[in-house]
Structure formats: C-alpha cells, structure tokens
Amino acid sequence: MKIDLALRELHRSEHKLALTLSTLAARHKSDHEIHHVALDLASWSEDHLRELAAAGTRYGLDLNAAPRTEALTTPVQEKLSELLGRRPEPALMLLMDLRHLHRVAAGVSVDWELLAQGAQAVTDPDLLALTQRCHPQTLRQLRWANAMLKVLAPQVLAS
C-alpha cells in the first residue's frame, strides 16, 4: 500500500500552495483584491495541511500540521509592493505570479484526485471524506487564479 506516499506528496504540494498564496499576497499588497483573497485562500490550504497531518498518523506518518506558510520575506515584499504602487511593472509580474499559482494549484488538485482514488481502492471512507471536503476548495483556488488572469490580462497586454 502506498497511501502514505500519496499523503506525503499531497502534504508537500499543499504546503507549497499555501506558501505560493501568501507570497502572492505579499508581493501584490497594492492590488488589494489579490492581497486579501489570496490570504483567505491560503487559510484553506492551512486547514488542509492540518487535516492531512491528522490523517497521516493513521498511515504511520509524522506530517507537520502547521508548517510555516508565510514567506520570510513577507514584510520586505509588502513594502516593495507599496513602493512600486505607481509603477506599471507589477501588473505584468502579477500575471506571471497568477500563472504560477494556477500551475501549483493544478498540481494539488491532481494530488487530491490521486488520494481520492487510493482511498477508494483501500476502502478508507474517512480518507475519502477528507478528499471530498478539501478537493472542491482546491478547485475554487484554481478557478480563482484563472479568473483573475482573464480579468487582468487584457489591460496589461493592451497598455
């Protein structure tokens, strides 16, 4: 049985997603909606990490339930975002960062898919329920990245 591998990989990718969201929030503090929503969505990933750590104990894993999800550079990034508030460059950077977020979230989504399949194969209803609770939120994170890209890209690319 390799459920532990799937759990460990998902914990790793979910942690990366939480970090990516909080970094996005810091780097784009002057884009207020991005900043606030990214932090709200990072907290979903933090919830997932807690739940994954709890599930992991049943598979002999010692996953960190509350790893650091805020980049060490957050205060600097936030300040930089404020200083660059009037410059056009962050708009393009934002598109790149949202594109990156989209890829990370897509990876997490696939990992939830794999875990859900595994949970069914080994008949672990609790683990399956966990995937059914969390995976929809990952999809919402993914759709948000896509939606913001669609909304913001035209102005950046046309100006």
Added chain:
Amino acid sequence: MTASQDRIAEPWGTRTPYGSGQTWPQRVDQYLAGGIDPGSVDRWVQTASILHSNGDALDIAVKDDAIVGVRGRGVDRVNRGRLGPKDLFGWQANASPDRLTRPLIRRDGELVETDWDTAMDRIVTRSREFLGEQGPSAIGFYTSGQLFLEEYYTLSVIAHGAIGTNHVDGNTRLCTATAAEALKESFGCDGQPGSYTDVDHADVIALFGHNVAETQTVLWSRILDRLAGPNPPTIVCVDPRPTPVAEHAAVHLAPRPGTNVALMNGLLHEIITHDWVDHSFVERHTVGFDELRQQVTAYTPERVASICDVPAEALRAAARRIGSTDRLLSTVLQGFYQSHQATAAAVQVNNLHLIRGMLGRPGCGVLQMNGQPTAQNTRECGADGDLAGFRNWANDSHVAELARLWNLDTDKIPHYGPPTHAMQMFRYAEQGSLKMLWVSATNPAVSMPELARIRSILSQDRLFLVVQDIFRTETTDLADVVLPAAAWGEKTGTFTNADRTVHLSDKAVDPPGQARPDLDIFLDYARRMDFRDRDGNPLPVWEDPESAFEAWKECSAGRPCDYTGITYDRLRAGSGIQWPCTADHPDGTERLYTDGRFFSTPDYCESYGKDLVTGAPLEPAEYRALNPDGRAIIKAAEYLPPHEEPDDDYPFALITGRTLYQFHTRTKTGRTPQLNAAAPRVWVEISPQDALHQGIVDGDVLAISSPRGTLHAQARITGIRSGVLFLPFHYGYWDTDPAAAGEHDRAANELTVTDWDPASKQPIFKTAAATVARVRAGDGPAPAPTTTASAPTTAGIAPTTGGPTAVVTETDGRPPAVVTDTTGTPTHTHGGERR
C-alpha cells in the same frame, strides 16, 4: 386633516394609521419658501426625489421662473403624497450662488474659467491622443447614481459601443453593487423581487443592516403607519446601532461588525432545524438547497452567538419570528452591502425567502435596497459594470443583440471579461494604464475609501481628469477640465427607484449661466468625436431626452427591465409606473416571480454567478449544468473572519454611514440651511461603557485613528454596541474653515481600508480597526441629530429642531391644482378630489 409640523424635529410627519391589507392613506406634504401663497405659484412641474432612493413623487412649484417649493404627489404609489426632509428642503441648493456656471480648464496648474468650445476641444484632443497611443483601454468613465436614465444609456453607448472601452462604472459601486450582485446570484438577474406595497400586507418585516428611518424616511413612515394601525407587523432588526428601527423592533440583533454571514447562517440553521421550510417550493423552484443545509449545519445558535457576540436566545427569537410568519418582508442595505462578505450575506437573505417560499405574493418580498435615487438606472443601462438591458457579458448572443441595436460590429463591444469595476479602474489609473478618467456627478475624493490614496491617484499629472458637476467639489479641485452641469429640476429625464417605479422628472427652470444638461454634454462629446455606426450614422443617433428614452425602450424590449409600455406622455398623465411595463402589462408589474418562474435560464440570465468567496465567475457550461431549467439558485457561503480586526493598537471596530439630514458628500444638503443646521459637522458615536472607560463626555473632541490616518470629531455618546465607533461619511472639506485649508482631518474615509467584496466589488466601509483618544473638551454637545440613531444617552442635550423655516403643511387632500409641463400646458389635475 391639516397639520403644520417642524419636519426637522419630526422627520416622519404625522401618523396616518392603517391596517393589514388596507390602502395606505394619502397625506400630502407641501413646503413653499417663506411668504409664498400656494395660489400665486405659476406652475407645478412633475418630478421625484433626487436625494435618496425611495422615489417619492413630487411637484416642483415655480414662480417667476424660480423654484419656490415642493409638494408631494398624492396619486403616486410610492409616497401617497408624503415627502421626507431632504425632499422638502433640498431643492433650495439649486439656487445656491456658488453653482458652477462656466467650464474650467487647468492652465499653469490653476483652474481658470473658459468657454465650452475650449473645454470640449481639450477633451476631444486628449481622447484622440489616448485612443491613438493605447486604444480604448486608456479611457474610463466613473459616473453616478444621480443622473437620469437617458444620460446613463447615452454614456453606456458612447463608452461600451463608440469608444469600445470596458471601463465604465458608477459610484453605485459604493452603494448598490451588492444589491445587484445578490439578485444576480439568487435569481440569475437583477430586478427587485418585491414592492413597497408589501409593507401593507407583511406580518413580519425584517431589516438587515437597513436603517430605513434615515435612508428612506417615507418608507419608514409607511411602516410606522402600519405599526400605529390594527394588527401591526413585527419588526426584526439587525444593526449595531440604536436606530429608530431598532427602537421599534421586537427583536434587535446587534452583531459584531463583519460577522453578517455567520449571523445569517445561524438564522438559516434554526429555520432548517425546525423545518420551517416550504419543501414544495424548494423542490419545484430552486436548486442548491442540500448544499445550504450542509453549510449551515455547523452554525448552531451557540457558535453564532460567540462569533457575532449576540445572545443565542435573541437569535432563536429572531429565527422563530421569521420562521413562523406567513407574510415576511425583508429589506437589506448598507449594513450588509458595505460590510465584510457583502454578497454572501445579502444572498442569505434571499435564501430565507426561497426556503420559506415567500416570494411574489402580497407581503412576501425581498427589497435589496438602493442608496441613490437613480442607482437602478445605472445598473439597467449598463453604466455600472454591467451591459445595457441586464445583458450578460459572457453570453455572446446578448452582446450580438447590443451590436445590432447600436449597429456596430460585435467585437467592437468589449466582452472578454466583466466590465471593469471602479476600484479596479482607480488601480489602473494608479499604475498609469488608465490615462483619462471622466467623472460625472460624483465626488470620489470624499466618498471612496482611503482618501489619501484616492487624492494621490487623481492628482497625478499623467492622469487626464474630466469632472462634470453642479458645484466645485474636492474632486473638481483635482481636475484638468471641469464641466458645469444642469441639476435636477433644470433638465428632463426619467429615473427608477428601488422598487422599480419609473418617474418622469420634467425641467422646471433653466440651468444657471452656461451649465448644460449631462445628456447634452455627453452628446456634444459624441458629435465632436464624430462617433459613427457601421453605416456612418452618428452614434448615438438621438438628440434629446425623449428620443434617448425611446432608444432605451428598444434596448430594454424583451429583457426583464422592459420599458416598452411606458412613454413620457403616460408618465405625465399619471405618475410612477413599475417595470416591466409592456403591451401585455400596460400598468406595470407590482411583484416579480409571482409564478415561481425566474429570469435565470442559461440563455436569458444576466449572469452565470460567481463564487461568493473568491469572486471567480462561473463558466457558462458550469451554470448550464447547475441550473438548466431557470430556477432560483440557493447559494451557501461559509463565514470568513474580517480582513482587519480590532487588536491592541486599534481596539475598536470602525463603521461609517449616513445621517437622515445629509446626502453623500453634502454638495446639496450642506447648502440647504434647514438640513445642514441639523447635522452641521462631523461627530463620532461611542458607547457609554467605552466613553466612561476613557473619561469622555458628550461633545469632547476626540482623535480617531486607523492605520490610514487620523481625524478629529466631537463625541456623541449613544446606545451603539460597545467596541464600535461610528462616523458619518458626508463631511469633506469644501466648507471647512479656510484657516484649516489643506488639512485632511474630518472625512471618515481618511480612515477606511481599501478592500472590497470579491463578488460585488463593493468597497467595505464597515469593517476597519481604529483607536480613539480624547483631545480636549468641546464647546458644547456633539453636532449630531438627536432624532435619529445618533440620539444621545446623555441627559439635557437640546433636541434637534428646525424652527419656523422648517414648518411643513400636511393635508389629506387639497383644492385641485393644475399641473403643467414646461410649456405651461396643463397635463392633469390631482389632489382634493381624491380624498
């Protein structure tokens, strides 16, 4: 009945009690300038209220070509003759000597008077430069909730069609965007489900963050008259302040600011747990109930009590009232719209009605209210981040319809994303990719959040700022070109209130100096820009209000906001008519959704909806799968903590709001003696416990700070929730002491946070952290009204009165009067014969 009342002291006038199911009696309010005999008035000209959203119908009295007073229209369905203080006195501002009468242009850093040709030439030259250098995305329009339908539609055609920019929004973003979004989320389309006449039938009236007594005084008079009559309704009030509504409530919930979704989920939890659910309605007419049931499972009264800090028993009592009535009317306004998770919270009010099956019947309605008189028109005409006629930007066939109407190629009309909302436009301006902003009839330099940021954006040299208004404002001071506009009463057009009632507003007098109607200004711009349609005809093709209205009717045909049965003549011959009004429904439509059918089929709906937390739009295919048959959509939402919560440095929750006697940034009400005297300067409301703790007494000057800045205001100690501060947002700087020029220490929005609801994009004015410090004793009590939510708890403070110049006549009928249009031709009589 004939009574004379000081209507500053008695804002709601004399009671005319009535019982459930009866017709609200007439009471005709009249106010004429001192010494004018009603018989000497030359003509009465038909219009409606312009200083709030209620749509009170009134006639303007004209004598010697000047406005000399007003009188309510007894025949009208909205107010049955009543007027509120702002209607009765606010017209005086039109004749203020400091009206803008000539265009201004910035030369060597100074605004100087110029002529129309020079001003318009500058705008046209710069427009052409921006279009040549960058294209349509360089130009944005920020309009109002106070112009007329004809003006918004014209602006919408110019911006979305002739120029092809996606950047058009109104200040309705700040007041009513959440109403529109909540309706779209639940019903697939904007459009007020209920009607004011639901007050006549309701057994329970629940007001969610809606201080109707101050924002729509005449609607509150209607409720007061029900309360004074036989079998009165029960009031449920959700508001952190001790409003007049709360005073009359059987249950008053005063939640911690920013926790509305938790509160609503708690109410829904109780209703579902007790099975006060109309299962047959839910099954036949809705989708999404199971998700709601799951979502609210965790919101037990005890958990909600701890999140919102309201007693669990009070929550249960409110749920019981709402859950056990057969006729429930709910209303929603800024306490929800301008707070954290705005759309999610407002949608839960819709959900209450959907799961209880309380829609489309007398007394069973939802009123997602508006703040401004013409906000509804900004929305329906596509001047506020929507497309005209409630068309769906994500539905190619809807865009193709617009292209046919405007005789343009479809790809000329931007529809690659939702029309840009105001907050994002200001961000684009901040980054320099939006280079020209044309502001009409609004004052963002006082009304938007975090004013230091707004001022810095608007004062950039690289931003070409055009401002069109009737007075110099804090925003015109930053403009490159200022255009003097005609005010209400000086131009003709129509507008629509919060319960879909369309009124005609005829021109009563000429505008001062060179001021021109906003419609003429927009059309002049279009002609000078030489905008053309596909066949080389001028675009827009119309030339005056009535032809613009006729064009709009064509645009509205077949859409939910169908105006095709309305004409100027019909409005002149009668009074307000509710849309949709068609050949099949020539007298308009009182309630929407009477047959449990909605405007939400995938091909017809205005919106596919959004994720209430992230704001991400649903894809068309997702919506089609979710709601193939066009039912109402029950949308659940989880509670999220506010983004800025009180902490050790900023221990208070700061909310901003309005007072009965002022409107917006006081450009008119601040120039109306009776209104301004009732609330002349800014104040801050604080609870007795918090005041005691800091040794504050009523009238003390306090410094109120947030992470954005500091301002000073006199303390008014009230029954507000402890831990909460309230600041009225009306007060800017145009009438401050010249010695204090350049200081920014009194506008509430110096302190508010830049954050908005991801779904409706409405800024959050009611969830910020702040601190307060006593500076010194004041020179008397706070300059706050005693008649309203700012009533003092301190004894001995003189009550707010208006004196002899505020005395208004109230009658239940009067001698027949002749109503004329602008040419002096009699149009119809009304009044005494309808006793």
